[in-house]
Amino acid sequence: MTQKKYRYALIGxxxxxxxxxxxxxQNPDVELVATCDVDFEKAKTAAAIFGGRAYESAEELYANEELDFVDxxxxxPTHKMMVELAAANGVAAICQKPLAWQMPDAKAMVRAMADKNLPFMVHENFRFQTPMRKIKEVIDSGAIGRPFFGRIYFRTAHDVYSAQSWLVESERMIIVDVAVHLFDLxxxxxxxxxxxxxxAQRVNPKIKGExxxxxxxxxxxxxxxxxASYETKSDNNTYPQTFVIIEGTRGSVTLSADYQLQIISEDSVTxxxxxxxxxxxTTEPWNGIQDSVVNINRHWIECLKTGNxxxxxGLDTLKLLDITLGAYESIxxxxxxxxxxxxx
Ligand SMILES: NC(=O)c1ccc[n+]([C@@H]2O[C@H](COP(=O)([O-])OP(=O)(O)OC[C@H]3O[C@@H](n4cnc5c(N)ncnc54)[C@H](O)[C@@H]3O)[C@@H](O)[C@H]2O)c1
Structure with a gap:
């Protein structure tokens, strides 16, 4: 018997x-039935390349399609409305990060999905990068003992604004854009x-946030x-890589440029x-991040199949959001x- 394909729509x-x-x-378990964007040309272009019908509004999408989940x-600013709309239509959802700007909004989103017993995941993809899964394996194996120190960083001079112009106007910027991923790691x-x-500082005077x-x-x-920094002039070559140092009681694990992993354990260095x-x-330099999307998608499907x-x-992400919004409170x-x- 062939496994049923999950019918999904991509919104945005x-x-x-x-x-x-x-x-x-490339995921054999899903079928793209629709794309949706208020910029209708984008929805139509995506549908022409990847399949499905194009919609200009999410309301219209739900009115016309039978869906197993929305991505x-x-x-x-639209995440709350989108998740609540998914809940109202009884459809499971994945939502991009940051989940929300305010904790009451995030709680309302989690509640709306839980009340309908709907699976709900935040697209928090950095932990799904292949090198990050490897670091976790090393730590869990006990090879470096008990971790007592970490440094997790993302510093670049890459121009993030030309591809994501909305970041220029965002009052909250690098903490919600990238530090959120590092907190999760x-x-x-x-x-x-x-x-x-x-x-935190704002170095580039042309932007609103930090x-x-x-x-x-x-x-x-x-x-x-x-x-995290988007103004690190000394580094223009490693975007969008994240670096990690974890020191433990018996050794350390370090992820440096170009995915070089060093593991120091009591009696060995690899x-x-x-x-x-x-x-x-997938293409360099994006491949590490792009691969993480393949992995998090696979994880979502596994969860739909198993009920895990x-x-x-969403519930776990409330803890992450507490830290993320807490960083602004501290500042x-x-x-x-x-x-x-x-x-x-
Ligand atoms: N996880 C990661 O590694 C990662 C990386 C980049 C961006 N992001 C996240 O992805 C999200 C999108 O960021 P982006 O840079 O791709 O933005 P973008 O502006 O390029 O894309 C957003 C799209 O959503 C559409 N849209 C806005 N409101 C809509 C609505 N009400 N209905 C339908 N479509 C609507 C816009 O027209 C636009 O095409 C953000 O939450 C961002 O933080 C995550």
């Missing part, structure tokens, strides 16, 4: 959605922080530094270049933020 056919569409196109890749590798302290941020995260028995799988449509809760479920107050405060 802009810059990053191209990775979603390409990644889904929401619109910009953040810190949680994934080391655990939940108890407190955080954040400092483009450089450093956050100190205190875990139960570890410290992790997360830092150096390995992690190969990013080639999916045909996705690693980056505004100049004080340490007690993690969990926004969840109460």
């Amino acid at each position: 056919c802009g810059f990053f959605a191209q990775n979603h569409l390409n990644a889904w196109s 929401i890749a619109t910009t953040p 810190a949680r994934y590798f080391i655990g939940e922080p108890k407190t955080i302290f954040a400092s 483009d450089s941020a450093t956050i100190l995260m205190h875990m139960e028995d570890a410290t992790c530094i997360v830092d 150096n390995e270049k992690i190969t990013i799988p080639d999916h045909g449509w 809760i996705p690693e980056t479920s 505004d107050s100049g004080q340490v933020f007690n993690v969990g405060s926004l969840l109460k």
Whole structure:
């Protein structure tokens, strides 16, 4: 018997959605039945390339299509409306990050999906990068002992604004755009922080929000530094790579430029270049991120098939959002933020 294909629609056919569409196109378990974008030309172009019918509004999409899930890749201000619309129509959903700008909105979105018992995942893809899965394996194997220090960073001079012009006007910028992913990696590798302290600057005067941020995260028995910048003139070649250092009681694991992984354990040192799988449509320098979309999509389908809760479920993402929004509270107050405060 052939397995049923999950019927999905892609809502928001802009810059990053191209990775979603390409990644889904190689997934044998799904069928793209529709694309949707308020910029109708984008929806039509995506449908012409990847298949399905094109819609200009999500309401019209739900009125005309039977869907198993929607993949929401619109910009953040629309996420709440989109997730609530999916819930109202009884359709499971994946939503791009950041989930929301405000915690009450995020809670309402999670509640709306939970009330209907609908699977709900946030597209928090950095932990699904092949090198990050490998680092997690190393930590879980015990090879470096108990992690007590981490540094997770993303620093570049790459012009992110020409492909994503909405970032120029965004009052909140690099923390919600990229540090959110690094916080998630810190949680994934080391655990939940108890407190955080954040400092940020706006270096580029042409933008509204912060483009450089450093956050100190205190875990139960570890410290992790997360830092991100879009104005690091010394580095124009490694975008969009994330670097990681995790030190443990018995060794360390370090991911450096071009996916070089070094594992130091009590009695050995290994150096390995992690190969990013080639999916045909993936291209350097984006391949590491593009591959993570293939992996997170696969994880979602696995969860739909098994009924398992996705690693980056809406509920789990409330904890991530608490840290992310807490970083802004720390910047505004100049004080340490007690993690969990926004969840109460
Ligand atoms: N996870 C990652 O690695 C990653 C990378 C880049 C962007 N993103 C996220 O992806 C999302 C989209 O970012 P982008 O840079 O691709 O933006 P974009 O502006 O290029 O694309 C967004 C699209 O959504 C459409 N849209 C807006 N409102 C709509 C509505 N009400 N109905 C239908 N379509 C609507 C826009 O017309 C646009 O085509 C953001 O949440 C961003 O944070 C994630």
